[in-house]
Amino acid sequence: MLNQLGPIIAVLLLICLAASVGAYPIKKLIRIQEAKHELRHGSPGFFRTMSGWIVIAVWVAVTWFFATIIGEWWAIEDLSAAIHRSGRRLELLLRILEALADD
Amino acid sequence: MTESSVIAQADLMCTNCAGQCEYSPRTGALTCKSCATEHVITINPNADPEAEHHYDPDLPHTEQPKFTQDRPYQCETCGGEVIFQGHSISENCPYCNGSLVERPNGESYVTLGMIPFSVGNEQAQDAAHNWVSRRWAAPSDLQSVVSGSNVSGIYVPFWTFDSKEAVNYTVNYKVTRGKKTVMRTDSGFMKTEFDDLLMPASPHVTPLIRDGILHEFEPSNLRPFEPAYLAGFAAERHHQPVREGLRQNAKDKALLLRNRIKKHSGKNSVVDVSYLTDTTGIKYRRILLPVWILHYEYNGTPMKVVTCGLQGRTFGERPFSSVKLLALAALASCAVAAFGFVWGAYNIY
Numbered sequence: 001m002l003n004q005l006g007p008i009i010a011v012l013l014l015i016c017l018a019a020s021v022g023a024y025p026i027k028k029l030i031r032i033q034e035a036k037h038e039l040r041h042g043s044p045g046f047f048r049t050m051s052g053w054i055v056i057a058v059w060v061a062v063t064w065f066f067a068t069i070i071g072e073w074w075a076i077e078d079l080s081a082a083i084h085r086s087g088r089r090l091e092l093l094l095r096i097l098e099a100l101a102d103d
Numbered sequence: 104m105t106e107s108s109v110i111a112q113a114d115l116m117c118t119n120c121a122g123q124c125e126y127s128p129r130t131g132a133l134t135c136k137s138c139a140t141e142h143v144i145t146i147n148p149n150a151d152p153e154a155e156h157h158y159d160p161d162l163p164h165t166e167q168p169k170f171t172q173d174r175p176y177q178c179e180t181c182g183g184e185v186i187f188q189g190h191s192i193s194e195n196c197p198y199c200n201g202s203l204v205e206r207p208n209g210e211s212y213v214t215l216g217m218i219p220f221s222v223g224n225e226q227a228q229d230a231a232h233n234w235v236s237r238r239w240a241a242p243s244d245l246q247s248v249v250s251g252s253n254v255s256g257i258y259v260p261f262w263t264f265d266s267k268e269a270v271n272y273t274v275n276y277k278v279t280r281g282k283k284t285v286m287r288t289d290s291g292f293m294k295t296e297f298d299d300l301l302m303p304a305s306p307h308v309t310p311l312i313r314d315g316i317l318h319e320f321e322p323s324n325l326r327p328f329e330p331a332y333l334a335g336f337a338a339e340r341h342h343q344p345v346r347e348g349l350r351q352n353a354k355d356k357a358l359l360l361r362n363r364i365k366k367h368s369g370k371n372s373v374v375d376v377s378y379l380t381d382t383t384g385i386k387y388r389r390i391l392l393p394v395w396i397l398h399y400e401y402n403g404t405p406m407k408v409v410t411c412g413l414q415g416r417t418f419g420e421r422p423f424s425s426v427k428l429l430a431l432a433a434l435a436s437c438a439v440a441a442f443g444f445v446w447g448a449y450n451i452y
Contacts (some may be wrong), residue, residue: 011444015436016326027423038315038418044355045314047362060439067443075448082447085146098284102277102372 007074011067018063025059028052054101061093112208127337128220128393128412133331134447142331148296151328152216153384154402155265158345166212166345189219212341216325217391219332220256220412227254227395227410234408234417240427245401252399254410258303258338258391261313263322265386266297270360286374293367297359302352304343308394308409312357315418316394316411324413325390336403348387 002072068089072082115124115133122137132141158164222230235241235249273290301320303313326332343351361376393412399406401422408419 011440015433015440018270018436018440019429019433021246022436023425023428026240026428027431027434030423031240039311039417040318041316043314044358045311047358048311060435063439064443064446071444071447072450073447074444075450085450086447101249102374 004077006079007070010073012050014063014066014070018059022059025095029056029081032056054097059101061097065090065093115331120423122333126332128223129220131219133334141186144329144331144362146329152325152327152390153322153388154215155263155388156215157384158349158387160346160349160385162346166441191243212343212389212393214260214328214341215389217258217328217332218324218326218393218413220336220393222393222395222410222412222415224254224256224395226415227256227412228397230410230415230417231395231397231408231419234410234419235421238421240423240431242401242422242424242427247395247421248401249399249408252397254397256334256336256393256395256412257307258336259308259394260339260341261308261390261392262302262304262342262343262352263299263320263388263390264297264302264349264352264356265299265384266382267358267384268295268365269381269383270295270378271380272364272368272370272376274364274370274373275375276368277372277374285317286398287370289368289370291364292366295360295363297356300352301353302348302355304348304351304389305339307339307396307407311422312407312418313407316416317392317413318416319414322388325388328391336393338391345387349385359411 030048032053035046039046039049065086069079069082069086072085073079076082116122117124117135117138117140119140120135120138122135124133124135124142126132126144127134127141131144133144134141156166167420172315231254232246232249234244238245250368271290272293273288275286275288277284278287299320299322301313301317303310308316357359360378360380363372364376364378395410397408397410399407399408404422406420406422408417408421410417
């Protein structure tokens with residue numbers, strides 16, 4: 001029963017949690033969109049607004065990562081195996097985030 | 104006519120009907136409010152408003168503030184210093200609509216050049232309201248709040264700064280060797296120049312708003328200071344010494360220098376930049392640029408939308424709706440979570 005309902009409840013909780021902390025990344029995303037269209041590119045204000053965009057990538061990445069575990073849990077009906085198998089995915093994700101942060 | 108002279112009412116009166124004239128951005132002429140006669144504004148042909156003035160921080164600076172005989176007022180509410188010409192004496196501050204109080208012994212510097220308005224009131228009003236209406240995640244009542252406010256035209260003091268930089272720098276950057284990431288350090292030298300960096304000399308136009316409204320600045324469009332251009336508009340005088348302007352400009356310059364150093368080093372993944380720069384050839388202008396400012400207050404927070412009086416570009420401050428941000432965050436979370444769920448369910452990686 002837990003293996004059938006668990007992933008569904010977990011993904012709903014994940015959405016609630018991601019949404020509750022997502023207001024700031026969304027605000028940052030809107031400010032970046034405005035900067036891209038309205039600020040002079042290469043100006044100090046443009047650079048200042050664009051800095052800190054990594055917070056959006058981290059928010060998306062973390063939400064996506066936990067969703068993949070839940071998805072796998074739903075498919076194989078084994079949470080600990082799903083967590084165990086997410087290790088390689090986490091490694092890849094951290095590398096991508098590191099590369100993005102350096103950019 | 105010089106800036107320091109008292110502006111006689113007669114200077115701004117119509118020679119046809121003796122009515123009061125105002126500068127018209129549409130025609131670029133002094134236009135009579137009574138009979139609509141247009142008077143061509145004559146400027147001093149010998150003046151060179153594009154001329155830049157040298158500044159050496161190691162030498163005593165000779166530019167002294169000029170005590171003027173005209174009528175500067177300082178708003179008690181927002182601190183804006185405002186000069187009114189001819190009949191356009193207002194009892195409300197164009198920055199914040201607050202009442203004005205005369206400030207004795209106000210001092211100011213001579214303005215070296217200015218660009219008159221080419222965008223009119225109606226166009227600026229439309230631009231400001233359009234800007235507000237296009238905001239994402241703005242409160243639903245924002246447009247109705249802003250619709251009660253009107254734009255005010257004002258000449259705002261700006262600096263232009265030139266400088267030559269000889270920069271010795273060190274960058275720390277990351278290099279990936281197999282599965283390891285190691286830090287490396289590299290040093291270098293570069294010469295670079297800044298030309299006509301615009302810096303607001305007024306707290307009413309922030310550097311961010313400057314970058315939103317002033318995408319192009321052509322010194323060739325500068326004209327000598329002429330009171331006729333100010334008729335019907337407010338103007339704030341230059342009151343900062345050069346060292347204060349340079350101090351404010353330093354943050355912007357440092358940010359731009361760091362970006363130039365990153366490019367010059369040719370390294371990817373630069374994590375830290377340190378540098379020493381020898382600055383020479385500092386030149387400056389004190390100029391006035393035209394802006395339309397729309398002030399409004401949302402939930403007790405004063406905000407402004409600024410439209411450039413030259414090209415009509417608009418930028419400003421805006422509030423966000425917490426409910427709309429949360430709704431957008433929920434939508435985005437659903438999309439990302441669904442994508443991740445499917446990814447995991449099909450064991451893609």
